[in-house]
Amino acid sequence: MHSNQNKVRYYQKNTSTWRVTFCAELSHIGLSEFKIFKDSDQTMLERKVTAQFQKWDEKWLKIQQSLSSQQFKEGNTKYAEEQTKEYQTLHQRIDNILIEAVDVDNTITWETIKDKKRFPEKNPFNEIHNELAKIKDPIKPSVKPIPKAPHKSNLKYQPIFTFSDKIFKSSKEKKILTAESVYKFDYHLWEKQKKSIEVDNKTAEDKYHEQLQVAKDRRVYIEENLLKEEQDWVKRKNDYLQSQIEFNAKIDVLKQNYLSKDAAATVEYCDMVLTNSEYPDLVKKDFDLEYNPKNSILIVDYVLPSSEDFPKVSEVRYIATKKELKEYAISEAQLAKVFDATMYNITLRTIHELYQADTINALEAIVFNGWINYINKATGKDESSCILSIQIKKSDFVEINLKNIDPKICFKNFKGVGSSKLYGITPIRPLLHIDKNDKRFVSSHDVAGLLDEGSNLATMPWEEFEHLIREIFAKEFSHNGGEVKVTQASRDGGVDAIAFDPDPIRGGKIVIQAKRYTNTVGVAAVRDLYGTVHNEGANKGILVTTSDYGPDAYEFVKSKPLTLINGANLLYLLEKHGHKARINIKEAREISNKQ
Incomplete structure (x- = not known):
């Protein structure tokens, strides 16, 4: 479950190789981040999207925690130091974009990209004992005892005669009637009490059995419901496993097609290589690929980061006198220098990763075209221009030591085309470009x-x-x-x-x-x-x-x-x-x- 800060839009497009490409435009509202992922397989695309959202969620949580710390510890220079350290680390990563990739093995290990994860959901029926244990049987009510009935033999109901009662018969009869009257009254009270206790006992017993039935019905309901949930779970599990089998089968087919140097599979393999490349967030990894099996040339149209994507802050300080944090920006000249170096580094890194991963020697040459999406300051309109282009044979490229080169000099040595100052965004014509239109097509009309x-x-x-x-x-x-x-x-x-x-x-x-x-x-x-x-x-x-x-x-x-x-x-x-x-x-x- 990802945060509501994440947004995604899916769409499809056709490539010049007539493959369907599934695309996803991802954005994070809070981070103002944007990425585009592409893949010829929907399942693989979904995995890329999920992984990116997880990264963004972790980053967003960290920022929220930092802001919370800042609010409660205003004036704490520790926050400024942490921010400075983060910016310095980011600048260092940008400087090392080429070097950090030199010793990385970019070869696609087919088994590792297969989906071997277990079905993540647990069988809901396994919880039946816990769920049933939550239902308690009612306590059986104790039966109220019924007191003994009053008996005439009780002295209370025996008249006591005096000597005069023996002489006066009326007095004796009166005492006898009085005793019988007391007995009858007490017996009536006992009958009433007995009936009340019997009613209470019956009511308690009925309520007990009613509660017992409710508990029983509840257990039956829970068991039936869990059985139904288990059936749904089994279906979801089977669908998951079937999807997993189909996905892994596609990987096997892709592997065999790639080993056979199939054009579409070669493009897909190269796509995975570049997608797996770990870059700082300013590199969106947005690219198009075209492979010509006749001459073994791969054309890469790569969208390079614009100047707006680069971090402008170099240091954060806490100004105690003003009780505020102040950001110190890098100079325009420094930004231009970093921008140009990064363009050359990404170019050479991309070529290196593709050749290094090309274990079947499907690629004899690579044409890299670096594109920039930017706002034309003269017109205020969004534009896209190619600012550098280079073609390098594999046999020539593998001879250089990327750890010791100057990227710009290396680029020029291989006859790369681009202005002396890339930061100025001077459009150039690509040496080779991806032709997205089949020239054989003509306008059609309805018949x-x-x-x-x-x-x-x-x-x-x-x-x-x-x-x-x-x-x-x-x-x-x-x-x-x-x-x-x-x-x-x-x-x-x-x-x-x-x-x-x-x-x-x-x-x-x-x-x-x-x-x-x-x-x-x-x-x-x-x-x-x-x-x-x-x-x-x-x-x-x-x-x-x-x-x-x-x-x-x-x-x-x-x-x-x-x-x-x-x-x-x-x-x-x-x-x-x-x-x-x-x-x-x-x-x-x-x-x-x-x-």
Whole structure:
């Protein structure tokens, strides 16, 4: 559970390698901190977010404790000394950004990034004994004894006669009646008392049994409730373990793909290397990567910290005469010097970390482009500019001793491009840049709206047919945020459209080919599609035709990431999205023969 100071916004974006990238923008209100995390795996992204929030929460708690100490111990120079020490430590860390990373092993240990944690929740049913022990049985009430009934033999009820009573009969009878009257009165009182005690005993007994039943019912309720909670717990545990298995399986696949020098896996591996790098908070670790397997060049577009991200305070003092704390800022010249040095240090450190972790020699060269997000003082607008760019071969870079170099001289020695004073933010053109747009894509237009029940797809112009296929698949993929783009017309059997499905499990880049044929599509066209899928680095291929496929074609696609859509399937797709048309192969052949 994180503090309410933390905020996060999740979103997705497509990269030039057609991978879906999950992004998270994190911020901490109290600290005024901001970070962006990216990952191709949602689970790994969540772990990064959780770890960062934990760091921020610890830092925020420390600050709150310091402020509390400051309020209660105003004038205490110890607080000023602690603040000064923190700033000095931060400045020292910034100065040592390059050196502190030289001896760090950046290699990704695959087993350590797997999720092997136990399910954190305890089985709620284990608490049943404690919960039941809280319920106490009522104390059985003691039975009030019923006093003995008055008996006539008691002397109290025996008349005492005198000598005169023997002489005067009326006097004797009067005493007898009086004695009987006392007895009857006492017996009536006893009966009344007896009835009252019996009622009290019965009431106490009934209340006892009622409380006993309540306790019993409470135990049954607790047991049933805990059993239900246990069932929910088992489901959550199974979901957790299944997610863990799937996550670890992805790591295994990623490892195998990386060892095979797969382009997407190489980018993901390099992403993890740079994400794992421990920097002071001013470095946001916001970057984009692109890898070209043909020349083994990795392009890194790295967002460098702006001057506003650097700490401006060098020392804090307590001024006793004013009873206040005073911060002493570093000079502008000093800030400019630290800024330039940090830019070179981050550049060389990033290259070092990537090469040092490149155990399979997938990287022959790295192009590092350092970007700055800043406010243009002339226009007051937010801008982003590349201020330095360098390309270094691995064979050259591994020969230098980073512990003994001057970073700026080293940068210039490798023909790095950048102004002499980076602090001035002079934009430069990157040596190589990540091209986020596929030049083959062309603007598309809608065709399906022009169709009616009389439209024969088999006679449609092939350019229009390709746009129709793009339009239908765009609607098919739109339910989960997918998009489809049509490529330049070539009629060379290549890529007619490219779809991107953002689903993290079944999605990815999908190559679509449209064949407005009047003859059966043979296995050769399907083989060509399969080759195109591999060349494009796609996850799947779809072949659409107005006719049908031969048996060899259907046999070929078995166990392959290929889907064949014939004319009947195509008409179904059209009708599914509210359009009607027809396919008449004979009519199309007749028209073709006349031309």
